[in-house]
Amino acid sequence: MKWLARRLPAGSLLFLMLAGMALVAFWAPDAWAQDAAGPVEYRSFPVVGSRVVVWVIAQLHLMFGAFVLAVPMFALTIEFIGFRNGDKRYDDLAHEFTRLLSVSFSFTASLGALLTFFLFILYPRLMEYLVSIFDWTFMLYACVFFLEAVFLYSYYYGWGKMPKWLHLLLGLGLNMVGIAIIFIADSWLTFMNSPNGIDAEGNLLSTWDAINNFTWMPINIHRLIANICFGGSIAAAYGAYKFLGAKTEEERAHYDWMGYMGNFIAIAALLPLPFAGYWLGREIYAFSQSLGIALMGGTFSWLFIIQAVLIGNLFLAANYYLWLSMERIHGAERYRKFTKWLLASITVCFIVWATPHSLVATVEEARAMGGSHHPILNVLGVMSAKNTAVNVLILTTYLSFLFYRRANKEATVSWAKTGNIVQFGILAAVVGVVIFLGVYGYFVEASVRIGLSIPQVGLVLFAMISITIIDVFMFRNARILGPIEWGKIPNRAQYALFFIAITFAWTMGLMGYVRSGIRQHWHVYGVMRDTSEHAFTPTLGYAANVVSVTVLIFFAFIAVVFFLSSLSGKKKIEAEGGASS
């Protein structure tokens, strides 16, 4: 096992196994028979069907990819903080996060290879077309991927063995290459949703225009942020897993801190995510209203109810974790009385947000209602109310953070009282105006209403930034009421971290589905029709089951990653223990 952990052939082994299975599956005689019949458009896959295999493998690849690209981002940041303030703990934490990478990287690569393999075999016509559009980017991708491997392994194995500045530079290179990877891959899949750079027959005019299509940048940004969030939550789950198995107080303290840091990263990235999401939504509408309506108003409107449940749960669990975290801080009692108000605010926002926009079950039903808007749910369900709810939700979570930050501090500056009043004033004013704009939205024409979300977002950002700045100055040289006792946190809190990680993985699965799903019976929207047996869009329940299975497979893999990573860590701890005794 130790040998395994050191050499890490797990990924390649797995790949060989799966590739072997796939080969056996395709050696079935009927696959050959189909080949003989002329140019093949589709091939079928036994038992679950082509669509589901490609779906599950793509999603697994995406999740591992997201993790592998996100961890270096915050590992580097944490390493840099440690470098600047000279606190060895940060450097160790960054290194520990990085340790999760090497096994995951092999998994990512194997899954990617498997995905390519299946796509070319099962969807030859589509892939031929995509290759004709994107030819050289595939080569570029391969090269960049290779570079990623070089950077990743030298960053990981070079830890502590080279000058710090050189190591940080390697980390920067790693991140640059990682971002290049995600941007290239995004160009392919965004093209399928919002094709660009082609003529009316679908022939290529410009590869760059095909890359730079309507949804490319919004998806790049949305994914980048979501990946950090996801990576942070998985890293936090690792901390939680180690915390629960910890034997000593020291270990408990360490892994409590690790879980906290991972979660902090996840939630910090979660706050701007809805904004990026709405931008993405806008661009989809801008490309094609039909696509936008399919997304938010038509077939998939119920999917966003499920998304609202997921996101609501994320916010709820994140706040819950922060409240529990305050138990390890002396002085936090002062803020406990506020939690019930925060909880109430989250609940109300959640209900508004989860109220569906339009409830189209069938066309007949839509006809019976004289269109697609439900008379009763219309009011809470439209964008105006939802935007408002999300904004208030974000502010509430921000407030939990603020309380946590202040928990053991007492301001000593002379203007502390004024400062508090100003902070409260800003918050109250912003919440007031945000709600006012939300209500006002009902009294204006659609074209005006859509623009109202911009001042709302601007105000929320303004509130968070200005209140933080005041807070930083106000709590300079603050009196510390007591230390933070890392490790003094109930096990419940660790389960909250698992919950966040699972919910996040599920959200990714669901949203990955809607991204492909909104194309409905098109492979490339408006350009290449899906003429396979799988051209229909399945029920949400069915899609959700596929997502659940994918998530469980993902966590089975992650368990292997955790296990192998903690093996490779053990040697070090044992060695250190031996040296000190």
Next chain:
Amino acid sequence: MMNALKICVFTVLVAAFYSYVSQMVPQKVTYPPEETELGADMTTEELVVAGEEIAGGKGTCLTCHTVSGDTGGRFPDLANIGLVAADRKEGFSDVEYLAESLYDPNEYIVEGFLPGMTPISDPPIDLNDEEILAVIAYLQSLGGVATVTLDTELRWQSEENSAAAAAASQAGAAAGPSAENLSGEELFAMYACGTCHSVTEPTPLLGPSLYNAGNDFSTAELYEAIMDPDAVVAEEFTAGLMSAQLNATGFYDKISSGQLKTLVDYLAMQKGGS
């Protein structure tokens, strides 16, 4: 070890919970748009009916528009469009205005709304000229009187967008695997549907008789009954029987969407009861 087990159980429970939540929302399968049959000799009244069907189906108009008389939505309400169309644009008759707003929607933007409709003669909606005439007839009938027929000529029409051209390109796409050309009856025999269903007698065999399927079910229901037999189980019959048998014969792996349509059309033609 105990912890690992607890975490596993917890993970499964959370995933199961989200799956469960997702079963609570309406479950609907969306099929690729169906073609509405347009006969060359259809009367204007028949065109109106066909147009309404296209507007709710292939045209996807109702995903955006309402036909309820309520104003203030995000898209123009069409309940009175037949009445107002003639006055919308200087020098345009109602038919001309409607045609323009379908072929070239961004030429004229209705006051208070943002541009956002795509030309419905192009993909993804991709209606042909005849279908668009039917839709125009339907729109005229909303608050007004329909006048167009399939012979009405509009300057937006073109060679490539006629029904004949569309049919030719579809035939080209369909000319793939040879099994595609099997008739519905042949498919019905090939997959041994007849062992459990009769199409000639009203008596049930292992499964319900389908001799009156065309009257009993819409085509969408037939699709669902075949692709997901256990979603709705007819009374007195065993769930899972049909899906098990069809899985065993490889029906779901082999059937293409074209064949499925042929099969459904064949069943829809069974109107023994009327």
